[in-house]
Amino acid sequence: MAKVPFLDLKLLNAPYMDVLKNAACSVVESGWYIRGCFCERFEQAFAEYCGVKYAVGVGNGLDALTLILRASMELGRLHEGDEILVPSNTFIATVLAVSAVGLKPVLVEPSANTYDMDPKLLEKACGARTRAILAVHLYGRLCDMDEICEFANTHDLLLFEDSAQAHGARMSDGRCAGSFGAAAGFSFYPTKNLGALGDAGMVLTNDADIANMVRALGNYGSERKYVNKFKGVNSRLDEMQASLLLAKLPHLDESNERRREIAVRYCSEIKNPKVILPEIPATPSEHVWHVFVIRLKSEESRNELQKFLGARGIETLIHYPIPPHQQEAYAHEFNGEYPIAETLAKTVLSIPMSPVMTDDEVSEVIAAINEF
Known part of the structure; x- marks a missing residue:
């Protein structure tokens, strides 16, 4: 594991x-x-x-x-x-x-x-x-x-x-x-x-x-x-x-608050200039951090970071690697250009986010990303 x-x-x-x-x-x-x-x-x-x-x-x-x-x-x-x-x-x-x-x-x-x-x-x-x-x-x-x-x-x-x-x-x-x-x-x-x-x-x-x-x-x-x-x-x-x-x-608000605590640590302690962090909303409760998504400046850099974190035992996912208009199911439905969605698909990376993460696990993720 x-x-x-x-x-x-x-x-x-x-x-x-x-x-x-x-x-x-x-x-x-x-x-x-x-x-x-x-x-x-x-x-x-x-x-x-x-x-x-x-x-x-x-x-x-x-x-x-x-x-x-x-x-x-x-x-x-x-x-x-x-x-x-x-x-x-x-x-x-x-x-x-x-x-x-x-x-x-x-x-x-x-x-x-x-x-x-x-x-x-x-x-x-x-x-x-x-x-x-x-x-x-x-x-x-x-x-x-x-x-x-x-x-x-x-x-x-x-x-x-x-x-x-x-x-x-x-x-x-x-x-x-x-x-x-x-x-x-x-x-x-x-x-x-x-x-x-x-x-x-x-x-x-x-x-x-x-x-x-x-x-x-x-x-x-x-x-x-x-x-x-x-x-x-x-x-x-x-x-x-x-x-x-x-x-x-009855426990939802408490678990959402723990997600916000982790998000604040990620946003304040991840210092790697290669990583683009999400905005913290002006009203913190606007965001319940279902997933914590960072971005890199290129697809190559994103893939390298994912591999780097994986080698250190830190699991990540991509939400989402293929935008809807590029899915085979919609191959002939959309004629427009959607460069922002395509760029996000190539550069986003979701790092661990869970209300049961320990402070040490959060620190482990932060340290590894800063090391990259």
């Missing part, structure tokens, strides 16, 4: 072992495993945590985004062929959700400083068929939601959030990731800041119509058993994952 693993899921869940075991036993003993009391309790708790009215548990984060868009189409707010503005620098799930329901993704370049969608480029990307923006809080950093909200309102566009990496990220006024737009999708994949022990997802919204439609679509298109009003799918948050997430939710 690596001296400093990128992320040790067993160690990450170890502090909650007793409550997780109790939660799992409670589900088994209940005899009810799909859409029961634990799902209802977690939906309510997570909605309250994020400051929204409604939450609907679904199978995973991709389903959350897909069902939001599909619900908007069923409600007549979007139509097949409509364009959705999405960032060019994101995990491909964001783009897949748009394509899956017959909408057209239009890519918007990120800010080179924040890696999030650049609001100043929205106007250029907006066309006659543009109907919505799907903002992604990448790496756990909130987008510039004030500017994006203003643009969406001015241009009469729907606003959705991909909050899969931003559990607990908040503005200085307390507004939380997932509370800004018409609806937001969350993933509880095990590596997330709030992670399940399997796949799980959630849709948040203040719109009762969207909540009810998502719930029906995720239940085979049925509001009542065996009565199928819509051509739905099977995407439901099961009781086991809901109970485990409910047990871990």
